[in-house]
Amino acid sequence: MRFERSILFLFGAGVLMASRPAVSADLTCSSSATLEALVTCIRDQMPGRDSGIFVTPSSTQLSAWRGVVRAMMGGSCNIVLPSSLSSSARIRLLRDVDNGRRYCVLMEVGDRNSDGVVDLGLGTFIVDAAAERELAHSAPHATADLETEIQAVSIFKATRSRSxxxxxxxxxxxxxxxxxxxxxxISDVAHNVTNAFHATYLELAAFYGSKPWWAVQWHGMARDTCAEDVFASHGMDVAPVSGDKILELRRNLLADKPTWRVGVPGSSDCSLNATTNVQGRLLNLVSSSQVCGRSAASYSGRFVHIEQDPAFRLADYWINAVKATWP
Known part of the structure; x- marks a missing residue:
């Protein structure tokens, strides 16, 4: 990998470190001064439903993306992107004006046809190098599962999680x-492996190894899909055992929101167990080469899959329970 000197930019209230100069077609969301504003801006310039815009990354791009994720998880942000990514993506440091904390952001910015939509559909990865919780929050169905992306980034920020x-x-x-x-x-990243989202999970699993960490995926379901308001699973249709995080999360949610109906496998007829979710299968120890077609035989507890009715997706409803579940 060839490294060049990074260039420092100042944008409004945020301090941004970028790997290359901006050009007119780049969608940098440079005026966003908080994580929530940044994620909202990025979401609004993502390829939408039936847009026909999603490009499967090459193996070179996926390998490069993993390398950048690895460096970010190691605490680096002053990184020059490899040439396979540098025309489409940007890495930078954002200081959030709400809490004064600094976050390393890897995001797609390339818009070569200047239509206001990024060209590839790579995604966004953010790291807090001074995190207090080894939690990896993700929104695999941003825009489709309305508001889950804002919920996830707000919980990430408020709980001082890692990524x-x-x-x-x-x-x-x-x-x-x-x-x-x-x-x-192919654009559904929870059910495909040739995308930057899944590549990030591969790198997170490699980074942590046997160390304790948890990946929380925030999803949304229709109001009448299940009898419950919220349904959590570890990616398998089996009842959780005592000490499992989804049981702790349910207990802590109900302590804060006693009227909520919170289901888990074994106590509900809800079928949204995420058994085909490829990141869930990966963290439940299915070989990375077999996650497309092979179901997990058991669960590790590292993967936490949360489905929610539309009215239950506000971050403030969840922050106390997440903090209590992962103290």
């Missing part, structure tokens, strides 16, 4: 069926 990850396109942005799971489009 936040957001898909780069609507799950149905593409018109191409997936070769991983044929019932989905």
């Amino acid at each position: 936040f990850l957001m898909a780069g396109a609507h799950r149905d942005a593409s018109f191409t069926d997936s070769a991983c799971q044929s019932s989905t489009m």
Whole structure:
């Protein structure tokens, strides 16, 4: 990898470190002074449903993305992006004006046709190098599961978690069926492996190894999908055992919100157990080469999959319970 000197930019209230100069077609969200504003801006310039905009990254790009994620998790942000990413993405340091904390942001910015939408659908990865909790929050169905991306980044920020990850396109942005799971489009990152979102999970799993950490995916369901308001699982349709994080989370949610209906496998007829979720399968110890077609035989507890009715997706409803579950 060839490294060049990074260039420092100042944008409004935030301090941004970028790997290359901006050009007119770059969608940098440079006026965003908080994480929530940044994620809102990025979401609004992502490829939307039926846009036909989603480009499967090359193996070179995925390897490069993983290398940048690895460096970010190691505490670095003054990084020059490899040439396979540098024309499409930007890495920078954002100081959030709400809390004064600094976050390293990797995001897609390239808009070569100047249509106000990024060209590839890579996604966004954010790291807090001074985190207090080894939690990886993610929003795989940003824009499709309304407000889950804002919920996830706000919980990441308020709980001082390690990382936040957001898909780069609507799950149905593409018109191409997936070769991983044929019932989905290639743009659905929770059910495909050739995308930057899944590559990030591969790198997170490699980074942590056997050290304790948890990946929390924030999803949304329709109001009448399940009898419960919230349904949490570890990616398998089996009842959790005593001490599992989804049981702790349910207990802490109900202590704060006693009227909520919170279900888990074994106590509910809800079928949203995330058994085909490829990141869940990966963290439940299915080989990375087999996550498309092979179900997990058991669960590790590292993967936490949360489905929510529309009215239950406010970050403030969840922050205390997340803090109590991962003290």
